[in-house]
Amino acid sequence: MSSRSCLRLRAPAHAVLLLCASLSAAAQTLEPSPSPRAELPRVEVRATPQGGATLRRDQIAAPVQTASDADLQRSGALSLGDFLQSLGSVHLNEMQGNPLQPDVSYRGFTASPLLGTPQGLSLYVDGVRQNQPFGDTVSWDLIPRSAVAGMTLMPGSNPLFGLNTLGGALAVTTKTGRSHPGTAVQAEVGSHGRRGLEIEHGGSNAEGWDWFGTGRSWREDGWRDHSASCIGQVFGRVGWRDGRTRISASVAHAESRLNGNGLQESRLMASDWSSVYTWPDETRNRATGATLQVEHDLSPALTLGATAYLRGQRTRTLNGDVNEGSLDQSVYTLSAADKAALTAAGIAYPSTTITAASTPFPYLRCIAQALQGDEPGEKCNGLLNHGSTDQDSAGLTLQASGRQGAHRYVVGLGWDGARAAYGQSTQLGYLNADRSVTGVDAWADGVSGGDVDGVPLDNRVSLVSRTRTTSVFASDTWSLRPDLHLTLSGRYNRTHVVNSDRINPGAGADSLDGDHRYARFNPALGLAWSVTPSLGAYAGLSESSRTPTAIELGCANPDRPCRLPNAMAGDPPLSQVVTRTAEIGLRGRLDERTEWQAGVFRADNRDDILFVADDQAGYGYFRNIERTRRQGLELGAAHRTGPWRLSANYTWLDATFQSDETLGGSANSSSTPGGGLEGTIDVRKGDRLPLIPRQMLKLAVGWQVTPALELELSGVGIGGSLARGNENGQHQADGKYYLGSGRSAGYAVFNLGASWTPTPGLKLFAQVANLADRRYSTAAQLGATAFTASGAFQARPYGGSAAAGYPLQSSTFYAPGAPRSLTVGLRWEMDPV
Numbered sequence: 001m002s003s004r005s006c007l008r009l010r011a012p013a014h015a016v017l018l019l020c021a022s023l024s025a026a027a028q029t030l031e032p033s034p035s036p037r038a039e040l041p042r043v044e045v046r047a048t049p050q051g052g053a054t055l056r057r058d059q060i061a062a063p064v065q066t067a068s069d070a071d072l073q074r075s076g077a078l079s080l081g082d083f084l085q086s087l088g089s090v091h092l093n094e095m096q097g098n099p100l101q102p103d104v105s106y107r108g109f110t111a112s113p114l115l116g117t118p119q120g121l122s123l124y125v126d127g128v129r130q131n132q133p134f135g136d137t138v139s140w141d142l143i144p145r146s147a148v149a150g151m152t153l154m155p156g157s158n159p160l161f162g163l164n165t166l167g168g169a170l171a172v173t174t175k176t177g178r179s180h181p182g183t184a185v186q187a188e189v190g191s192h193g194r195r196g197l198e199i200e201h202g203g204s205n206a207e208g209w210d211w212f213g214t215g216r217s218w219r220e221d222g223w224r225d226h227s228a229s230c231i232g233q234v235f236g237r238v239g240w241r242d243g244r245t246r247i248s249a250s251v252a253h254a255e256s257r258l259n260g261n262g263l264q265e266s267r268l269m270a271s272d273w274s275s276v277y278t279w280p281d282e283t284r285n286r287a288t289g290a291t292l293q294v295e296h297d298l299s300p301a302l303t304l305g306a307t308a309y310l311r312g313q314r315t316r317t318l319n320g321d322v323n324e325g326s327l328d329q330s331v332y333t334l335s336a337a338d339k340a341a342l343t344a345a346g347i348a349y350p351s352t353t354i355t356a357a358s359t360p361f362p363y364l365r366c367i368a369q370a371l372q373g374d375e376p377g378e379k380c381n382g383l384l385n386h387g388s389t390d391q392d393s394a395g396l397t398l399q400a401s402g403r404q405g406a407h408r409y410v411v412g413l414g415w416d417g418a419r420a421a422y423g424q425s426t427q428l429g430y431l432n433a434d435r436s437v438t439g440v441d442a443w444a445d446g447v448s449g450g451d452v453d454g455v456p457l458d459n460r461v462s463l464v465s466r467t468r469t470t471s472v473f474a475s476d477t478w479s480l481r482p483d484l485h486l487t488l489s490g491r492y493n494r495t496h497v498v499n500s501d502r503i504n505p506g507a508g509a510d511s512l513d514g515d516h517r518y519a520r521f522n523p524a525l526g527l528a529w530s531v532t533p534s535l536g537a538y539a540g541l542s543e544s545s546r547t548p549t550a551i552e553l554g555c556a557n558p559d560r561p562c563r564l565p566n567a568m569a570g571d572p573p574l575s576q577v578v579t580r581t582a583e584i585g586l587r588g589r590l591d592e593r594t595e596w597q598a599g600v601f602r603a604d605n606r607d608d609i610l611f612v613a614d615d616q617a618g619y620g621y622f623r624n625i626e627r628t629r630r631q632g633l634e635l636g637a638a639h640r641t642g643p644w645r646l647s648a649n650y651t652w653l654d655a656t657f658q659s660d661e662t663l664g665g666s667a668n669s670s671s672t673p674g675g676g677l678e679g680t681i682d683v684r685k686g687d688r689l690p691l692i693p694r695q696m697l698k699l700a701v702g703w704q705v706t707p708a709l710e711l712e713l714s715g716v717g718i719g720g721s722l723a724r725g726n727e728n729g730q731h732q733a734d735g736k737y738y739l740g741s742g743r744s745a746g747y748a749v750f751n752l753g754a755s756w757t758p759t760p761g762l763k764l765f766a767q768v769a770n771l772a773d774r775r776y777s778t779a780a781q782l783g784a785t786a787f788t789a790s791g792a793f794q795a796r797p798y799g800g801s802a803a804a805g806y807p808l809q810s811s812t813f814y815a816p817g818a819p820r821s822l823t824v825g826l827r828w829e830m831d832p833v
Contacts, residue, residue: 045152047475048160049171050127052295052305053401053410055477059485061526061540063088063585063599063634065153069175072148074712076753076767076823078218080148080172081111081140087153088636088649088698091718093691093779094815097276098222098229098260100141101283103779107155107603108630108655108692109167111138113283115551116611120166120579126174126250127307128291129162133393133418133467135551136164139313142254142287146186146198146214147235149175157544157581157603159491159522160410160473164546166579167603167630174250176239177202177210181832188825190767193221193228196825203832212237223818224261226279226436231256244297253288263781263813266740267789273775273816275791278320278382278435287313302402310394317387320437322786323428326381380428381786381793382437393418406479414471420550422463431786431793462502463512465550469495483530490523495547499554512554518547518576535588538599542581548574552609552622575607575624585634594639602631604658612664626659628689645702645712655692657683663727667782667810669738670730681728688722688729691779693746695719708757717748718778723812725782733812739785740812747776749817763827770820777814785811 045064047053057064065087077083081102084090093103095114103112109120111131119136122129131138154161154169161169179202186198196218204210212235219230237250260283261276268275289311297303399412429439475489494517501512524542531537548556556574585599608625632653639646661683665671671679688694697717704710722729723742731742750772755765788794794809 045154046171046173047408047477048399048401048410048412048473049124049129049162049169050293050305050307050397050399050412051173052303052399053408053475055408058530058536058587059477059479059487059528061485061487061528061538062155062158062583063538063587063597063636064155066150067153068150069148069180072145073827074753074755076751076765076769077145079140079145080143080151081138084153084170085716086698086700086714089155089632089634089651089653089696090153091693091696091716091778094817095262095779096258096260097224097262097281097815098227098258099818100229100231100256100258101260102140103691104138104140105692106153107167107601107632107651108653108689109603111170113137113139113141118608118610119164119546122161122163122165122169123172124161124169125172126248126291127293127397128289128309128311128395129416131164132313132391133416133549134389134391134420134422134465135549136546139256139285139287139315141231141256141258142233142285142313143172144174144214144216144233144235144252144254146200146216146233147174147212147237147252149173149179155581156540156583156601157522157524157542157579158489159524159542159544160475160489161544162414162471162491163469163493163495163544165544166546166577166605167581174235174237175200175202175212175214176237176248177204177212178239180212183830183832184827186825186827188823190220190823191821192223193219194821194823195219208241210239210241222259223821224274224816225276226281227259227261227276229256229258229260231258246293246295248291248293250291251289254285255287256283256285258283258285263779263815265785265787265811265813267811268787268791269814269816271789271791273819276435277787277813278322278431278437280318280320280436282318284316285313286315287311299402301404302400305399305401307397307399308395312392313390315387315389315391317385319385319387320429321383321385322431323381323383324784326786380430380440382429382431382439384427384429384437384439386425386427388421388423390421391418392420408477408479409475411474413473414469416467416469416471418465418467420465420467422461422465422551424461435787435791461512461554463550463554464500464502465554466498466500467495467550469493469547485528487524487526487528490521492519492521493545493547494519497547497550497553499550514553516548516553520545520576520578522578534590535586537584537586539584540582544579546577546579546609548576548609548622555611556622574609574622577608578606580604580606593641594637596635596637598633598635600631600633602629604629610663625657625661628656629658630655630689630692643704645700645704647698647700649696649698651696653692653694653696655689656685657687657689657727658685660684661727665725665727665782667725667738667784668728668731668742669734669810670728670732681730683727687727690722690724690727693719693721695746710755712753713750714753715748715750718746720744720746721779723780723782731782736809738810740780740782742780742782742812744777744780744814747774747817749774749776761829761831763829764825765827766822766824768820768822770818773820774817775819776817778817779815781813782810783813784808 044054045057047055072083075083075086078099081104084104085092090106095103101113103110110117111121115135122131123138151172158165181202183201188196198216200214202212214235216233221228233254235252239248261279261281264277291309293307295303295305395416397414401410427439429437471493473491477485477487479485497516499512499514504511522543522545526540528538581603583599583601587597589595605628608628609622610625611622634651636649662680663683665681666679668681671681700714702712721744726742733740749770752768752771755763757763
């Protein structure tokens with residue numbers, strides 16, 4: 001969807017005027033004689049991640065969105081992250097190139113599995129924080145889809161949801177034997193070798209016990225080259241309750257092997273949509289977690305609760321990349337030592353000079369250097385980046401919730417601790433004709449041998465991080481009148497991060513050692529007013545913060561840029577990010593069949609943390625950005641009539657820098673000095689943040705054709721966005737040195753789903769994704785390109801030498817969207833015995 005074809009608003013004032021003009025008329029229509037059947041829906045929402053305290057949605061000063069397991073099942077989504085695309089103000093950036101590893105962006109704040117991405121959303125499952133301690137990342141592939149009972153998307157900087165709740169929080173609850181009794185089996189097959197199997201069973205007895213268990217196995221060959229992936233997930237939960245006490249214990253385990261081949265250069269993608277830039281790009285995850293929850297009613301008005309958890313995750317990555325240092329090495333001259341090493345290895349060479357065009361001879365020098373033990377450095381045109389991250393965390397939250405007259409309150413305290421061991425190594429290698437990377441027995445730092453706790457010492461980085469966070473929080477919702485509710489809340493967080501460098505311990509410039517402490521109190525204020533039984537209004541101010549993570553603190557030195565997600569350098573201190581959000585809105589019902597909502601918001605970030613990268617492969621460092629802003633307008637409506645269900649959500653989002661900054665941007669045509677692998681761009685106040693579209697539109701139409709047959713057509717329209725590296729918006733393609741527009745175009749994708757229930761308990765379903773087989777991209781990034789349009793390696797500056805000032809060729813890299821795919825399956829549900 002092109003931004004030119006949609007309403008374009010330039011400032012928040014226009015959004016407010018549009019809101020007031022369009023909704024005051026609606027309010028006047030509603031006021032004369034509101035029907036009792038047109039009252040606002042009284043959906044209860046958890047006020048904190050741990051539960052124990054619930055509020056009606058009309059008492060909350062924010063446009064909360066909820067979804068059930070039925071919604072997740074109907075959507076055909078592969079994962080929880082994939083499903084969130086259907087909610088208002090959410091879009092996905094598929095930077096990793098794998099459907100189970102999306103970057104989920106809500107109101108311009110992101111929850112991503114990729115280290116180096118600015119994180120701004122928190123995720124909880126049964127009260128346990130899922131953001132990983134090392135980088136606040138979220139692994140969507142590890143959350144068991146078949147165990148999800150429901151979810152709440154809480155907008156804004158709600159301090160009750162803890163650190164990293166800058167733009168919002170997602171709270172997920174899992175199924176129990178009471179909520180989901182019986183047995184169900186689901187099997188599916190689809191395009192690109194997709195196949196999956198899910199089994200679940202739940203039940204309860206008269207003695208107060210209940211139990212639930214589920215398992216899922218899923219794999220696919222992938223629609224892109226070399227992109228086969230698989231996951232396995234199991235979840236079990238047992239509970240007991242009597243009249244006053246509720247106890248629940250759950251265990252979850254998940255393993256995945258994902259090939260996400262990332263972005264592709266524009267010319268290579270145009271010639272082969274399924275191609276990949278370089279490979280392999282594999283991530284292996286394994287996680288196990290246990291949660292214990294206890295609630296006890298001291299009285300009908302007072303409940304005590306506790307949540308304790310243990311969690312461990314192991315991640316291993318292998319990424320084949322281009323060695324950027326080889327891009328300006330157009331001619332290799334073999335030394336006597338090179339010739340001797342080649343001769344000793346039995347490798348024949350035709351001449352003393354080797355050019356990039358004389359494939360496979362550019363690799364001979366790399367091999368020769370590796371054989372003689374010298375530092376190959378720039379002479380190898382490929383790299384294999386090996387990464388390992390082991391994270392163990394534990395925590396305890398104690399909470400009291402209750403009612404006292406007109407007050408509903410929550411008070412609590414929490415402690416979270418984590419240990420993370422991170423290691424990386426860069427193995428030199430060479431690029432093959434199919435753009436795979438073959439490693440040689442040589443490493444970028446020239447160190448080999450030995451290990452510490454199983455992490456090889458030939459890693460450029462071997463870091464242990466310990467993080468401790470203590471929190472105290474409280475909230476009070478005061479019903480000033482039956483139709484007017486004031487909420488005051490706040491949370492104090494104190495975090496201690498200790499980094500220990502196991503290769504270069506000490507306080508020197510090369511050491512990652514660091515000891516960092518952060519403390520802050522974040523408040524929130526909200527007012528919700530039921531103007532009439534069918535019209536409500538709300539206004540809120542909230543503040544939350546995020547402390548720098550271990551990986552950000554370990555890569556914050558501009559004099560020692562690092563490569564992510566595979567390396568770090570020294571650690572000057574970073575300030576914690578603070579976000580303040582203000583929002584106002586209206587919500588109502590026209591009748592018992594039609595709901596609507598509209599609101600505006602503004603979220604201001606101070607000391608935002610951004611990974612400042614110079615090129616597509618990711619060298620750079622973390623630094624604080626003085627100010628950024630995300631503001632917008634949200635409109636939504638839903639209608640039911642007879643067999644029809646209709647819904648629509650529109651978001652206008654303005655995400656900008658609010659301070660002048662200098663960022664890395666060597667691949668940007670406007671960079672200074674320009675060319676080569678270095679260069680900076682000047683960003684001015686008001687320039688747009690990259691990867692965030694200005695407009696989003698979600699439409700869905702459901703039709704109950706017969707009692708047994710249901711159809712649903714849904715559409716997602718996303719506006720264009722700037723590429724990373726084009727933060728100043730001034731990149732211009734010249735067709736010679738700089739290729740691509742520096743932005744991703746808007747797009748619209750439609751999906752069609754169908755389900756048929758021939759007999760109670762048996763359902764057949766089908767899902768067609770990208771119905772029109774539209775070619776689109778979800779994100780873009782600027783970077784130096786190592787290949788010609790035909791895919792051949794090019795190790796030379798176009799038009800002349802680098803020394804003469806001729807730049808390397810740069811291009812726009814895109815995250816291609818998946819083509820049309822079909823998934824069919826059946827689900828058999830058996831009633832409990």
